[in-house]
Amino acid sequence: MKIGELANRVGVNIQTIRYYERRGLLPEPERTGSGYREYDEHDVHRMEFILRAKALGFMLSEIRELMDLRVDPTRTADDVRARALEKIADTDAKIRDLQRIRAGLERLVGLCEAHGPVEECALMHTIAVGDAG
Numbered sequence: 417m418k419i420g421e422l423a424n425r426v427g428v429n430i431q432t433i434r435y436y437e438r439r440g441l442l443p444e445p446e447r448t449g450s451g452y453r454e455y456d457e458h459d460v461h462r463m464e465f466i467l468r469a470k471a472l473g474f475m476l477s478e479i480r481e482l483m484d485l486r487v488d489p490t491r492t493a494d495d496v497r498a499r500a501l502e503k504i505a506d507t508d509a510k511i512r513d514l515q516r517i518r519a520g521l522e523r524l525v526g527l528c529e530a531h532g533p534v535e536e537c538a539l540m541h542t543i544a545v546g547d548a549g
Contacts, residue, residue, distance in 0.1 A: 422455040426463040433463070439476055441466055441483065473507055 423430045436442045442462060445453040462483075469479045482499060485491045527538040534540060 417455050419453045419455065422459055422463065425460050426467060428463070428467070436463070436466060436476075439480075441476060441480060473503060478503070 417425070419430050419433055423433055433442065437444060442459060445455050445459065448454055465483070466479055469482060470476075474482065478499065482496065485495055485499070524539045524542055527542060529538070
């Protein structure tokens with residue numbers, strides 16, 4: 417299949433596929449005599465794996481590691497589990513950061529009386545002087 421068909425099958429645009437090729441997540445495909453890229457079902461499955469891993473929050477470098485684990489006969493399912501546990505820990509840290517940011521914003525909004533000129537806004541003043549607490 418050509419790149420457009422692969423893109424349609426997995427629900428991405430052509431540039432996404434080319435990007436994953438440049439990043440080494442998809443191997444450079446064979447080309448037809450006229451220069452068109454030729455993809456097969458293996459590429460569909462590989463793209464679906466990448467997209468599902470991205471949906472779970474894995475970065476492209478982490479996805480590459482997961483893909484490498486799949487083809488390394490010395491690796492076990494425990495190695496994959498360890499990567500997933502690391503991702504959970506990273507996600508928990510991000511959630512804590514977002515909760516901290518939200519609490520700070522809530523405090524700032526609580527200071528805001530939302531009337532008067534912007535230069536008298538307590539929220540803007542607090543952001544400007546860096547005392548968001």
